[in-house]
Amino acid sequence: MTTAAHLRRRAGMVTALVGALVVVGAGPALADSxxxxxxxxxxxxxxxxxxxxxxxxxxxxxxxxxxxxxxxxxxxxxxxxxxxxxxxxxxxxxxxxxxxxxxxxxxxxxxxxxxxxxxxxxxxxxxxxxxxxxxxxxxxxxxxxxxxxxxxxxxxxxxxxxxxxxxxxxxxxxxxxxxxxxxxxxxxxxxxxxxxxxxxxxxxxxxxxxxxxxxxxxxxxxxxxxxxxxxxxxxxxxxxGLNVVTLPVPAVPISGWTALAAAVVAGWGVLAARWVRARRPAAGWAA
Structure with missing residues (x-):
């Protein structure tokens, strides 16, 4: 498998994982009190x-x-x-x-x-x-x-x-x-x-x-x-009463989403760096 194809495969896996977390994190809306x-x-x-x-x-x-x-x-x-x-x-x-x-x-x-x-x-x-x-x-x-x-x-x-x-x-x-x-x-x-x-x-x-x-x-x-x-x-x-509308509460707190986003960005950075290193010899770049 080529480096590019391998990278695309790993990127797809990361995207799927993030999507699943978003769905889980949204959670069902609670009924009203x-x-x-x-x-x-x-x-x-x-x-x-x-x-x-x-x-x-x-x-x-x-x-x-x-x-x-x-x-x-x-x-x-x-x-x-x-x-x-x-x-x-x-x-x-x-x-x-x-x-x-x-x-x-x-x-x-x-x-x-x-x-x-x-x-x-x-x-x-x-x-x-x-x-x-x-x-x-x-x-x-x-x-x-x-x-x-x-x-x-x-x-x-x-x-x-x-x-x-x-x-x-x-x-x-x-x-x-x-x-x-x-x-x-x-x-x-x-x-x-x-x-x-x-x-x-x-x-x-x-x-x-x-x-x-x-x-x-x-x-x-x-x-x-x-x-x-x-x-x-x-x-x-x-x-x-007083009866209250209950807003949906995410399973992952906002601070958790911030950490998740940072982890995804860092992961993409690592993948990008590897892809660049893998491309250098093929392009004939000097060390």
Whole structure:
């Protein structure tokens, strides 16, 4: 084999090796990361948490889903509080490798449930017996009653979010000496809708925020602020996002590519020097 042909063969081998390394180094693009969480009920006094149903949290780094928390804790997890007197706690969240996440939470009746569909939608089974939240005891009680109180949200790594609250057959029942008075609550309330229960509490329905900026959303179906005692009740809080686009990461770091390029150039230099030495005698050059 001539020197030139041998050189061409070795050059081809180097080129093939570099090409293979480029393909391996590029690596597959990772899927997008996502996160969501849900809390059925949280109680606080003067801004200090006093009881909670806990939180179900879901996250996905683009490859592995992780979910923590109890999706349906017993009502007794709220301790000795006397505000939530009937209902079933439900809190669910999912985070997927395609950069989408969803959460649903709330209070439903006995035997009720909430499930999250493949498209992030929430299916609520109201159960029986309904939900009751006592705002004021004594001889003239004031209660919030409903078949179910829930919230839901979705988020995507594209930045799109959705959120909503649903209060099924919900109303405030104020007992008086002349009989009960009912204040109806909207089934699909506008964001941040306010309701006053004179002398007892203020309510916020479908409160929404973006806790981590654009691309994230938190929805609370019902927030109760009692006018005495500094007590606050948050019912059905669902949070989604911020979900992040994950860029492909090369298997060989940039510094590795720099070293590889230098090695290839050096290799070509050695080959070129050998080729020149091999050509000198054939050309009749003097030593």
């Amino acid at each position: 996502s996160q969501a969480s849900a809390t059925a009920v949280g109680l606080s006094t003067n801004g200090n948490p006093t009881a909670s149903s806990g939180t179900v949290a879901a996250s996905n780094d683009g490859q592995t889903p992780v979910t923590t928390g109890d999706p349906q804790p017993a009502l007794t997890v709220l301790g000795s509080q006397t505000l939530i007197t009937s209902g079933t706690l439900v809190q669910r969240a999912v985070a997927r490798a395609d950069g989408t996440s969803a959460a649903c939470s709330g209070l439903v009746g006995s035997g009720g449930s909430i499930t999250i569909g493949a498209d992030g939608s929430c299916t609520v089974v109201n159960g029986s017996g309904g939900v009751s939240i006592r705002l004021l005891g004594g001889g003239l009680p004031v209660d919030i009653r409903a078949d179910a109180i829930t919230s839901r949200c979705t988020a995507s790594s594209s930045g799109a979010t959705t959120a909503a609250a649903a209060l099924v057959n919900a109303r405030v029942v104020v007992s008086t000496a002349l009989g009960p008075t009912t204040i109806p609550l909207a089934a699909a309330p506008a964001v941040g809708a306010g309701v006053s229960v004179p002398g007892v509490a203020t309510l916020v329905l479908n409160g929404q925020t973006a806790p981590q900026g654009a691309g994230s959303v938190r929805a609370g179906a019902l927030t109760v602020n009692l006018l005495t005692g500094g007590v606050r009740v948050d019912v059905a809080t669902s949070s989604c």
